[in-house]
Amino acid sequence: MTKSKFDVVVIGGGSTGTAVARDCAMRGLQTLLLERDDIASATVGTCAGMISSGLKYRDEPDMMKICSKEVVYWNHIARHIIAKNPILAPLLDLSDAASDSSYMESYSEHVEERDVPAMMFLTPDASIEIEPMLHPEIIASVYYEEYFIDPFRLCLLQALDARNHGAEIRTYCEVIDFEINDKQEIEGVIFYNRVSGATERVETKLVVNAAGPWAHKVAKSAKDYLPIRLNKGAHVIFDRRIVNIGITVKAMDGRWIYLFPHENTTLLGTTALDTWENPDTLVASFDEIEYLLQSMETVLPSIREARIIRTMTGVRPLVPDWKVPERNVTRGYRIIDHSENDGKKGLISFLGGKLVTCRHMAEAVTDLVCEKLGKDIACSTHEKPLPGNEDDVDIIALSKEYDISLHALERMRARRGTEMVKVLELTKEHPEWKTTICTCEPIIEAEIRLSIREEFPQTLNDLRRRLRLGTGPCQGTFCTYKAASILSDELGLAGDDFLVDILDFRAERWKGIRQSMRGEQLAQEELAQGMYACVGNLDQSDVDYDVKPWEEGF
C-alpha cells in the first residue's frame, strides 16, 4: 500500500524518471515514482542504447564533456549491461571526409578516460577485411568505438535500486490531476490506477515531471504550460547481428544514420521527423523504411537481402528550438522550475536530454529538489553500482555446475550480472525450469519466474522489456503462449486473462512487424495466424480485449 505523504513524486518511468527516483531515494528523500504504463515503455525503449561519446554534438563541447564523463560512470556502475561496439564510417568520396574533419579531434579529446583508441583512418582493404559486405569501391573508412547499454535493463535496474533505497515504484499509474492550493503550490498528485481502475491521491512537497514526450501534457494537467518539440525517430530491426561492426553513413539529406549490432539483433536508424501526433499511435512509415534502407545501401549494397523482422518508433522530447533542423537542436537538457515563471510552485519539468545523460540530469534535478527541501546531501549515483554489477561472473563454471548451455547463460549474464545466480538457484529445486521458453533469445523458465516474482511485470510485454522475450526472428510466435501460461500461473490469472495476455502481446509485436513485412516474415506471419487464429481460434474469442492506440481506425 502506498504511503500518503512524500517529499517528491517523480512522473515517468523512462530513463530520466528512474534515474531521478534512484537519486532521490539514495539521498534519503521519501520518493514515489508513478508510471502510467511499464518501466521503459516509451521513448527510452525505442532508442538505440548508445551511450555515446557525444560525437554528433561536437558543436556543443560541454555536451561532449558530459557524455564522455557519463560513459565512464556507466562503465563503473553498470558494466554488466554494457557492450563496446567498434564502428566504421566508410567513405565513398573525398567530400565525405573533407566536409567535417573537426570530429576527429573532438572525439579524440576524451578517448583515454573512456578507454577507447583515438579515431583512425582505415584503408579500403582493412575495412573490407573487417566487414566484407562493404561496397568494394569505398576509398577509406573512419574507425572509432562507442559503448551501448541495454536501455530496458538500465531503467529497470535504476527502478529496482531506487526501491532498494526505499522509493516506491508504481507502474500502471497515470497522473491525471494535481491538488493546488491558493498560493499556487502543488500539494498533491492524483492518479488513475490502470490495474485496479481506482483513482488514488498522495500528498507531496515537490513533483518532478519526467514524462518525456508527454511532459507538456502533464504540465497542462497542472494548469501550467511547457513548450516542447516532439520529433519522431524510427528504426528497422534485423533478425541477428548482420554486420561484424557498426556502420555509419550519411543519408541522402546529409543526416548521419547507422547500422548497429544490438544484443541479438541489428538496428538500422534513425529518422527524424517533427511530429504532433500522439506518440502512442505512431508507427514507422514506408518512406522512413525506404529512407533508411536506401541510405545504408550506398555502403552496404546487399542490405536488402538481410531479414527484416520489425520496425520500432519513438518520439524524442526535444528542447523547443525553432528555425533549426532537428540535428541542430541541442542534445542538452533543460530543467524548468515552473515557479520561476509565475507557474505552479513545486513543479519541476525536464526538456530534452538523452539516455546517456539521464544520470547527470537526475543529479542536477535532485540537487535542486534538495535545495528546495532545505537538505544538503551529496549525490552518489555515479559511485554505487547498480544491482548485478558487483563482480565478474564465471559463465563456464556456472554452465558446468547447473548444466545449462553457455549461450543461454551468457545472455542471462548480460541482463543480470552477478544476480543471475538467483535464477540458477531456482533450478536446484525445480530442474524442469531449465526448460527454454524463448529459443530466439534464449530464456529459461526459471528466469521468467524470477522476473515475475521480483521485477513486477503485469503483462508479457513487460516481460519482454525485462528479458527480451519475443524479440528474436520469430517475434514471439512460439513463446507467446508458453510465457503467458507461466505468467498466468504465477499471478493466478483467470483463463480469460490468459487469452487476453496472448492477444495483447501479439498486438504489440504486430505493431512493429506489420510496417516492414516482406520476405520470410510473410511465412512467419502465416505461422502465427495458423497457430493463434486457425488452431487456437482466438480470432473468434469473446474475451474483453482493449483495442490498442495504434489499432484504432482503419
Added chain:
Amino acid sequence: MDLEADLVVIGGGMAGLIAGTIAAEEGLDTILLRKGQSATAYSSGAIDVIGYLPEASEPISSPEEGLFALSRLYPLHPYSVIGYDDRIESGKIVETIVERTKEAITWLKAHLDGTDAPLMGDFKSNMHPITILGTTKPTCLIQKTMDHGDVQTREDSVLLFIGITGYADFNPSTAAKTYLEDRIADTSPPRIVGHRTVQVMPFGKPYNLSSVELARHLDHEGTIEDLAEQLKGHIEQLGATHLAFPPILGIQNALKNKVKLEELTGTTVFELLGFPPSIPGQRLQRALETIFTKAGGKMLLGHEATSYQKVNDIVKSITATAPRREIKIDANAFVLATGKYIGGGIAGDEKGLRETVFDLGPVTGDYHSAMEIVPSRSTSRLSISPTGQPIQSCGLSVDPRFRPVNDDGIEWAKNLFAAGAVIAGYNYSVEKSGLGVAATSGYSAAKNAIEFIKEVT
C-alpha cells in the same frame, strides 16, 4: 538427367499428395517434387472444411450447410469455382460444389484409414475439439486419437488435463482454467476440470522435452504402462472420467497407445489440438506420403522446381534442382501445389508478390493484382481478428478447372493446374478451411489433369 511422366506434381503437402495419389491410382505415371517444409506438417492434424463464413462470427454447425451458403455467396472461393464450369447446368451449380467437396472429404477419410493418421467425423456436422490453450474450434474431421468421447455431453464427466514436467509446449493448469470458464459460460459439461503433471523422461532429464522426443518415446514398449501407473492416483483422487493429453501420444502407435491407456485407466483418453512442431500434423504428412507411394507415385524429396519449358500454351517440362543434381522432367500435365508463404509457393518483398515456379502474377483476396502491392498495406491493424490478415488471402486466380489464369481470365497454360494454399480467395486461418480446401482442390485439380492427359494421349 531427364525423366518422363504423365503428371508432375510440384509440392508435397496435403494438396499435392492428394492430387498425386488420385493420379497414381488412375494408373498414371506420377512424379511428385517436394522442396522442403509444408504447412500440412505444421497443422494441428485436424481437417477443417469450413468453420466460419467470411466475416461471420457464429461457427457453422455443418460443413455441408456451410458449403451451400458459401457456394451461393462466394462464387470465386476455391470451393466454389468448379461449380461455374460451363459444362455444368446452371441449376446444378450449388449441388455440384457441395457434392464434390463431400466426395473429396469422404475419399480422404477412407484413404487414411489404416494409416498413422486415421480420421473420424463426417461432412454433416462440425466437431469442437479442445486445443492446448483450452479453447475449442470447429472442424470437420479429427484424428481418432483426438476423440474426446462424451466429455462435453455426459453430465457427470470429470476432465483432467495432463501435462508433462519439463515440456513447455503445454501448460495443463492454464488450459484447464480456460476450458472450464468456457464450459461455465456455455452451461455445459464437464463441470469439474482439473490438471496434473506426470513425468516422462526419454533421456533421463526433466527439462527441455520436445514433442518429437516424447512421441517417439511413447512408441516404445512399456512406456504406456508406466504412464498409466502414474495416472492412477490422480484419476482416483478426482474421479476423472476423461484425460486430455498434449498431442504426443505416439508417432506410429498413437491410436494403439490411446486405446491401451484407456483400458489401463478406465477413462477416455484423447489428444488436444496443438501447435507446431505438431506430431499429428507430421502423422498426417507421413500418412499422405504413404498412400501416395502405395498408389505407385514416385516422390522426389529435396527437389525444388526451379524452371520450366513452355511451348505456346502447353508446359512441356519442368526442371528440378536438388543439392547435387538437376533433372528435367517431361510430362503431359502439371499440378502446382506449392502452398503459400510457408510452403514457398508465393513469395514477396516490398515491391510486390510473385508465384515462385512459373512467375505467375498472384492476386489479392478480392482479385486485384498483387504483383505490385506493398505487403504491409494488405494487412489489418489488428493482429488477430475475425477479419484476418488480407495478405493471407493472396494467391493465384484459377478457372473452374483449377488452371491459373492471366488477368484476362484465360488460362495461362492448358495443362497447368493449381491446388491448395497457392490459390487465392480464402483466408484459412479465420474461415477454418485450410486442409479442406487443400484436399478438395487437390482432388479436383487431379481429376482435371487426368481428363486433360486422357484427351491428349
